[in-house]
Amino acid sequence: MGNQEQYLLNDGHLIPKIGLGTFQIRGYEGVEQILTAIQSGYRLLDTSTNYDSEGAVGEAIRRSGIPRSQFFVTTKLPGKYHHFDDALKIIEESLLRMGLSYVDLYLIHWPLPxxxxxxxxWQALIEAKKRGFVRSIGVSNFEEEHLEKIIKATGVTPAVNQNEIHPYWPQENLVKTNQKYGILTEAWSPLGRGSHELEEPVIKELAVKYGKNTGQIILRWQLDRGILPIAKAVSPEHQRKNIDLFDFSLASEEIKQITALEKTDGRVDNQDPNEYEEFE
Incomplete structure (x- = not known):
């Protein structure tokens, strides 16, 4: 998958160490934005039925001229389709929208406990994998109790848990929980939202030290914690910078300094997975 470094998932599949998020990237303009990212080297493309960007992702892959096998495509199950038969139908619908015969990773978007x-x-995702619709299955926004429940009920451990993780919300305990189960942690909103985290003095100092921008420092902090950041960027410059992370690493003390920026109310939109009713 291009020249990127990769993580090994617990099911044996490889996944690039950084992905392009496509939230609010849609339509023909979205196709062009995704294409520029592909040209910059992105191969992990993260979408969701609720983002309304599945069509743009599929079209960009076709227009890229790069074989489908070189891409790692992720999409997600909306909350209104958690029943078994509904979930299988919407997975098929996602494949039809993207014009793909399979997706590389399919996630339950929110647990909605x-x-x-x-x-x-989760049982539907296991079945979808058996049918060849998806190659790897995982979850998003799951807390430890949600993970325990699905693993105990099915004996199948998710390959990935995609969570909100950024300097104001580093989620150290959850990252350790994921690691305990052998689950790869992905980060959505890895830079936070808005510019506050990018302006933190410690991050600005590290940017000067390493000759990088502050966004690159935060994304490297994610990688150095064993996390896969899903970074949204629409400008070609930001896309190129966000993927240019593999020629340096942070010292353990520097990682701790960034993690120490945690805030008790650090979530970007106060989306508590135990309370949040997804997009309703």
Whole structure:
């Protein structure tokens, strides 16, 4: 998958160490933005049924001239389709929208524990993998109790858990939980939202030290913690910078300094996975 370094998932598949997020990237303009990212070297493309960008991702892959096998495509299950049959149908629908015969990684987008159908949703993902619709299966925004419940119910451990992780919300305990189960942690909103984290003095000092921008320092902090950041960027310059992370690494003390920026109210939109009712 290009020249990127890769992580090995617990099911034996390889995944690039950084991905392009496509939230709010859609339509023909979105196709062009994804194409520029592909040209910059991105091969992991992260979408979701709820992002309405699946079509743009599929079209960009076709227009790129690069074989499908070189890409790692992720999409996600919306909360309204957590029942078994509904989940399988919407997975098929995602494949139709993208014009692909399979996706590399399929995630349950949110656990929605108030509704408590996520075990059934996980069973549907296991079935989708058996049918060849998806190669790896995982979850997003799952806390330890949610992970324990699906693993105990099915005996199948997710390959990935995609969580909100950035300097104001580093999620040290959850990252350790994922590691305990052999689950790769992905980070959504890895730079936070807005520019506050990019302006933190410690991060600015490290940017000067390493000759990088502050966004690159934060993304490297994610990688040095064994996390895969899903970074959204629409400008070609930002796309290129966000992927240019593999010629340096942070010292352990520097990693701790960034992690220490944690805030008790650090979530970007106060989306607590135990309370959040997804896009409703």
């Amino acid at each position: 108030k509704r408590d159908n996520y075990v059934e949703a």
